[in-house]
Amino acid sequence: MALSVSERKERIRRRIRKVSSGTAERPRLSVFRSNSEIYAQVIDDTKGVTLAAVSSRDKALAETKGNKTEVATEVGKAIAEKCKSAGIEKVAFDRGGNLYHGRVKSLADGAREAGLKF
Numbered sequence: 001m002a003l004s005v006s007e008r009k010e011r012i013r014r015r016i017r018k019v020s021s022g023t024a025e026r027p028r029l030s031v032f033r034s035n036s037e038i039y040a041q042v043i044d045d046t047k048g049v050t051l052a053a054v055s056s057r058d059k060a061l062a063e064t065k066g067n068k069t070e071v072a073t074e075v076g077k078a079i080a081e082k083c084k085s086a087g088i089e090k091v092a093f094d095r096g097g098n099l100y101h102g103r104v105k106s107l108a109d110g111a112r113e114a115g116l117k118f
Contacts, residue, residue, distance in 0.1 A: 013097030020092050021045045029079070029091040029116075031107055033098050038072045040079045040107060042091060052082040072103040076110025083116055090117045 003011070022028030022045040032039040041053040054061070056071050064074050083091065091111075098104045112118065 009097040011097075016094060016097065020094050022092060026090050026092055027051055027088060028094050029111065029118075030094045031096045031098065031104055033096070033103055036068070038068070038075055038103055038107060040075055040111075042079065042083055042086075042088060051088065052079060052086055054079040054082060069103055069106045072107040073110035073113075076107040076112075077114040079107075080111040080114030080116040084114075089115075093118045 020028060022043045024044055024046060027042045027044045030041050030043055037056045039053070039055040039057075042051045043049070044051055054075050056062070056064075056068075056075050058078070061071065061074055061078060064071050083089070093108060095104050100108070108118070
């Protein structure tokens with residue numbers, strides 16, 4: 001039997017997490033995409049601590065006009081700015097089981113534009 005969309009996504013997410021983990025020197029940039037919002041957080045997996053988090057629901061980004069892809073770019077820029085202020089320059093990108101396309105790609109591109117290295 002074929003897997004449902006959510007089961008397939010969960011399998012992909014587990015496969016990514018087997019390989020990718022965040023350290024203090026290179027934390028993991030995790031992306032969660034819902035139908036209407038997008039969330040990004042930088043995680044140190046050795047300590048189990050979230051170092052920085054940004055979402056499209058934040059008050060500073062809630063007034064952002066444009067489509068969901070443009071909002072995701074702004075979220076990427078905002079997470080990069082938070083990382084720079086926390087002294088983080090390099091991250092490991094975790095797409096969270098989503099395809100590297102559309103909103104996930106634009107978030108990554110926005111973070112790169114703002115100076116974050118993957």
